[in-house]
Amino acid sequence: MKMTKLQNSNKGFKFSVMPSRKALAKVIALVAGVSFLLSASPAAAHHPFGGETPSNFFEGLFSGLGHPIIGPDHFAFVVAVGLLAAIKERGILIPIAFVLAAVAGTGIHLMSLDLPLPEIVISASVLLFGVMLALKNSPSSMVMAALAAIAGLFHGYAYGEAIVGAEMTPLVGYLAGFTLIQLAIASFAFQVGKYAMRQVTEQPTLVLRFAGYTICGAGAAFLSSSILG
Numbered sequence: 609m610k611m612t613k614l615q616n617s618n619k620g621f622k623f624s625v626m627p628s629r630k631a632l633a634k635v636i637a638l639v640a641g642v643s644f645l646l647s648a649s650p651a652a653a654h655h656p657f658g659g660e661t662p663s664n665f666f667e668g669l670f671s672g673l674g675h676p677i678i679g680p681d682h683f684a685f686v687v688a689v690g691l692l693a694a695i696k697e698r699g700i701l702i703p704i705a706f707v708l709a710a711v712a713g714t715g716i717h718l719m720s721l722d723l724p725l726p727e728i729v730i731s732a733s734v735l736l737f738g739v740m741l742a743l744k745n746s747p748s749s750m751v752m753a754a755l756a757a758i759a760g761l762f763h764g765y766a767y768g769e770a771i772v773g774a775e776m777t778p779l780v781g782y783l784a785g786f787t788l789i790q791l792a793i794a795s796f797a798f799q800v801g802k803y804a805m806r807q808v809t810e811q812p813t814l815v816l817r818f819a820g821y822t823i824c825g826a827g828a829a830f831l832s833s834s835i836l837g
Contacts, residue, residue, distance in 0.1 A: 661774050668771065668778030672785020675767055676793065681730050682763055684826045686790050688737035689756055690797025691820070694805065695741075695813045696749040703794035706756040706763070707787055713764020714783065718772065723765045730766060731834045733759035735827025741820030744813075 662668040676682040689706050693699035716723060723729075736755070740746040747755075771782045804815050 662771065662778035662782060665777045665781040668774065668781030669785040671770055672782040673789045675770060675786050676790050680826070681734055681830045683793065684823055685734045685737060685759065685763065686793045687797045688734065688741055688823045690794035691801045691816050692737065692741055692746070692752055693794065694798045694801030695816060696752065698749045701749055701753040702756045703791065705753040706760040707790050709757040709760025710764030710767065710790065711783055711787060713761040714768040714771070716761065717765045717768025723762055726762050726765050727834045728831065729762045731827060731830035733762065735824060735831055738820050738823030738827045742817050742824055744817070
């Protein structure tokens with residue numbers, strides 16, 4: 609009888625600490641998506657249409673929608689932003705700051721202004737936000753929003769390469785496309801993160817910290833490639 613009670617007690621403790629299978633599966637799928645994209649070339653993210661400048665609104669829109677997805681460094685960063693937003697009070701400020709700054713960064717590129725070492729900074733931003741996600745106590749949401757805004761300028765600057773020379777109509781479509789897709793990716797990561805944490809009663813952010821370790825690895829790989837390339 610004592611053995612049975614002990615087993616039941618242990619089972620109950622295990623259930624209270626570990627996330628449900630559905631929550632864990634969603635986080636694993638999200639992280640697997642980041643890992644899968646490591647096989648893609650970051651340079652391809654700058655030319656969703658093979659280097660051709662969009663000529664109308666819909667080409668601009670689809671180019672903008674594709675850019676953050678086929679660019680593994682951009683995709684990993686947006687996922688990290690969404691997951692960080694899930695664990696912070698007023699965390700929604702983080703993706704908003706990033707997205708708005710990305711639009712400004714594209715404007716900087718279109719004005720023929722230069723930002724230093726954009727590819728290295730973009731890769732480093734993935735590594736930094738992976739580290740922030742993996743930490744048990746990361747900076748406040750306001751600090752993270754400020755860092756996201758700085759990173760957004762460089763990500764947006766890279767986005768601008770694909771639209772240089774385009775007219776206003778495809779430019780508007782392009783800006784709308786990459787803004788919407790980034791908000792969608794960050795929102796999905798945010799919802800997955802929130803769902804995963806609701807399934808855990810003790811150390812609810814632990815499962816997202818594991819995702820942070822994976823994003824750290826992605827960032828380190830991107831940064832090494834940028835420096836050595």
